[in-house]
Amino acid sequence: MILTHRNHHGIDIIALSGRLVIADVPEVRQKLLATVEQGNGKLILDLAEVNFMDSSGLSVLVSAFKAARAKNGDVALLHLNPTVRSLIELTRLQQIFAIFDDEAAALTRLSS
């Protein structure tokens, strides 16, 4: 599920892949929370390779967002495919997540 993790000037960029569903939630949640805890709470999640997500996947995104906000950080979502985007929009989570198609734009937002 976790594809790569890199750090760009204090911003963590994590790329996920495949299905983000109940079976993968414990591992992904743990990884995201550990990253927020060890870093600055500024997190970009690259979902380009995530082709299916359910509400348990959404809950992982929200828990990373909560943890990031507790450190005055933020979470940005990058490269949503149409299926994932429509799920996010259906559940109105675009109201709390900044969503980008361009990594540079996401980095600029989280740097400010």
Add this chain to the structure above:
Amino acid sequence: MILTHRNHHGIDIIALSGRLVIADVPEVRQKLLATVEQGNGKLILDLAEVNFMDSSGLSVLVSAFKAARAKNGDVALLHLNPTVRSLIELTRLQQIFAIFDDEAAALTRLSS
């Protein structure tokens, strides 16, 4: 299952499509036997669009062959895809069916 039926100088050319399996066998068998009965017993079966066949499909081919031979005719198979070809070869039916990738060659064979 039956796609098209045309007659070329006394040779019947029938193109099938989709799955040739138990659910389709009664309809296809009836069509092939009626064609052999009404025609010269010279039949080309174009299987280009048949993507799956089981042993009940093979039995339909064989029953058309039997009927054709009873009229001193023959059955040629045209355009086998790899899946269908390997099923024919596994069951050694290439020993009784003439198999062609080219319609003109099949027509020449059945005209002789």
Add this chain to the structure above:
Amino acid sequence: MTRVIRLEIDSRPECIELLSDALCGVCRRLPATEIDRINLAMVEAVNNAVEHAYRGEPGHPVWVELELASDHLRVRVCDRGQPMDPHHLEAELIEPDPADPATWSMRSRGLFIIRNCMDEVRYETRDGVNILAMNRRLANDPSA
């Protein structure tokens, strides 16, 4: 002509993907966006059976009945666990507000998603079997 297939797994998270794969195979003739929403609704319902009806316990059956007709697809997700209070079906979405942490909910989106993906949703318990029955009207015949 209506045809039915029943798909059954054990109540373990890692088996849910098998149901998705089987459902997508059976629905392969539908448009991709249609398959996506039917699959999502099924997965949410199966998640609930595994997580809530069986409280996360493996070793129990969860099954899905797919009924394919020319103008609709019916999906019934069934379990023998604890029944759900049917009022949960009507719950509205909590609007996430960036200024209000109380709205950053981690849960309670599954049934909302199901209602939005499908045209009709009903829940009933009969002879110890809980059934979430969902219907999707189709423009394209999935069996043609």
Add this chain to the structure above:
Amino acid sequence: MTRVIRLEIDSRPECIELLSDALCGVCRRLPATEIDRINLAMVEAVNNAVEHAYRGEPGHPVWVELELASDHLRVRVCDRGQPMDPHHLEAELIEPDPADPATWSMRSRGLFIIRNCMDEVRYETRDGVNILAMNRRLANDPSA
């Protein structure tokens, strides 16, 4: 990690395609030629359950258990109909000879095909359930 899904239909020819579609979905990560042979073996076994075990009668259950492991796929085709004489499993193919009409057989290829598509095939009847159990060893992990 071994995972199992069970697929069940009524003993009607037009439902067999649903089993094929579900199986192909579940096996989607395997190479296409591998899916083809496993699907063909399953269809032949289901045909036999419908045609022979239930003598073509609808209204009876036929189910398929797919067990996915990292190095094999096990397929069990099950029915509650009339058991098969296990000797049929060993029957050899009749070589078709263009000069000998007696070899133009219309039947008796299903079990030969099954034996050739799969690595191990066993038949047993237990508690009134007939099981044709087939195993296919895999180079590629279907669950990876």
